[in-house]
Amino acid sequence: MLDNYTTTLAPRVTRLRRSPTAAISERIRALRSEGRQVDNLGEGELDFETPQHIRNAAHDAIEAGDTKYTAVGGTPALKAAIIRKLEVENGLTYKHSEVIAGCGAKSLILNAMLATLREGDEVIVPAPYWVSYPDMVSLADGKPVIVNCEENAGWKLRPEALEAAIGPRTRWVILNSPNNPTGAVYGPEEYAALAGVLLRHPQVMVLADDIYELLRFERSYVALPQIEPRLKSRTLLVNGVSKSYSMTGWRVGYAAGPQTMIGAMEVLQSQSTSNPTSISQAAAARALEAGTGFVGDWISTLRSRRDIVISVLNATPGFRCSEPEGAFYVFVNVAGLLGCRTPAGKLIENDLDVATYLLNEAGVGVVHGAAFGMSPYVRIAYAVDTDVLRAACDRIRKACEKLVRPS
Numbered sequence: 076m077l078d079n080y081t082t083t084l085a086p087r088v089t090r091l092r093r094s095p096t097a098a099i100s101e102r103i104r105a106l107r108s109e110g111r112q113v114d115n116l117g118e119g120e121l122d123f124e125t126p127q128h129i130r131n132a133a134h135d136a137i138e139a140g141d142t143k144y145t146a147v148g149g150t151p152a153l154k155a156a157i158i159r160k161l162e163v164e165n166g167l168t169y170k171h172s173e174v175i176a177g178c179g180a181k182s183l184i185l186n187a188m189l190a191t192l193r194e195g196d197e198v199i200v201p202a203p204y205w206v207s208y209p210d211m212v213s214l215a216d217g218k219p220v221i222v223n224c225e226e227n228a229g230w231k232l233r234p235e236a237l238e239a240a241i242g243p244r245t246r247w248v249i250l251n252s253p254n255n256p257t258g259a260v261y262g263p264e265e266y267a268a269l270a271g272v273l274l275r276h277p278q279v280m281v282l283a284d285d286i287y288e289l290l291r292f293e294r295s296y297v298a299l300p301q302i303e304p305r306l307k308s309r310t311l312l313v314n315g316v317s318k319s320y321s322m323t324g325w326r327v328g329y330a331a332g333p334q335t336m337i338g339a340m341e342v343l344q345s346q347s348t349s350n351p352t353s354i355s356q357a358a359a360a361r362a363l364e365a366g367t368g369f370v371g372d373w374i375s376t377l378r379s380r381r382d383i384v385i386s387v388l389n390a391t392p393g394f395r396c397s398e399p400e401g402a403f404y405v406f407v408n409v410a411g412l413l414g415c416r417t418p419a420g421k422l423i424e425n426d427l428d429v430a431t432y433l434l435n436e437a438g439v440g441v442v443h444g445a446a447f448g449m450s451p452y453v454r455i456a457y458a459v460d461t462d463v464l465r466a467a468c469d470r471i472r473k474a475c476e477k478l479v480r481p482s
């Protein structure tokens with residue numbers, strides 16, 4: 076039955092989906108509270124501790140009394156650390172008025188959409204995409220234009236597909252490298268090809284979400300404006316400490332881009348979240364300044380976990396996975412499971428059915444591909460303890476061996 080509030084909710088909120096990744100985590104918590112053993116391979120979060128030197132910086136900030144409001148767009152120290160990182164590591168020069176720190180990359184991406192979109196403006200979102208992009212565009216009254224990127228194209232947006240998607244109302248294209256959910260990483264040639272198209276369409280801005288920057292296996296990181304400096308004045312680089320430094324709970328992201336846009340995002344922030352937590356900002360500044368020596372060990376652990384997932388699942392009938400280049404996800408093709416029946420006789424019709432079966436039968440939480448705009452796939456996050464991961468993959472294999480194949 077509807078309560079009094081349901082009928083008065085704003086259309087902007089009723090057109091949003093509840094985050095599917097948050098929903099799966101909630102379902103897992105509910106099953107665990109019933110005493111079921113469930114492993115969560117659905118969560119986009121590293122299991123590694125935030126490095127000690129970063130945690131120390133937070134303690135130091137508390138003791139130094141850095142516990143009050145800060146400048147809305149970030150402390151001078153954090154902004155200086157962001158600017159230095161972009162200059163030294165990426166050869167990109169930004170002024171203080173061209174960078175902003177916010178409460179996670181998520182909040183900055185939403186603010187960028189709110190700051191720039193008029194009703195009906197279009198935003199090109201290559202699929203598979205991070206679950207929040209289309210909803211954020213809708214929340215800002217824009218229209219997401221989904222462009223499918225096929226697995227055999229390495230999950231990357233091709234220049235011809237970009238060209239075909241651009242129309243008179245296009246305001247943005249969102250690029251995400253390394254990518255969630257596929258782990259695809261854009262290299263210099265791929266960026267150069269996309270830049271070639273974008274240079275012909277000066278009304279289109281680029282949101283480059285590089286939040287997984289440090290988590291790559293082979294390719295080195297390049298930022299789009301490094302490859303095509305003429306795009307710098309219309310690129311919003313979004314990054315943060317959540318993924319690369321295992322600081323998801325600290326809630327600090329940052330963005331660099333044109334001064335007018337950054338200024339508008341700061342006004343929005345001043346009337347919504349205000350500054351990110353003062354203590355987290357001190358920690359994030361230390362993270363960006365202190366170097367990335369710890370990442371090598373993380374990458375080798377992630378590589379061995381990635382290899383476990385790929386080898387077990389590729390040996391399991393019905394699954395097919397290609398090797399991701401970064402982040403900590405494998406986007407697994409489950410077309411071979413459609414049409415099977417569970418031991419209880421239920422027909423597996425789509426990737427949600429696959430995810431539901433794996434949760435109930437194998438006790439493993441994964442996210443169905445439809446949540447990322449592409450089916451039939453499931454996303455497996457391998458950012459969990461290696462022994463837990465191995466056992467979970469084995470249970471997935473055994474559960475799939477129980478499926479009854481169509482004759």
Ligand SMILES: Cc1ncc(COP(=O)(O)O)c(C=O)c1O
Pocket residue numbers: 119178179180181182205251254255284286315316317323327328
């Ligand atoms: C591609 C992508 N961008 C942004 C975010 C949000 O990052 P943050 O925790 O800094 O808000 C996520 C988190 O899952 C992500 O996967």
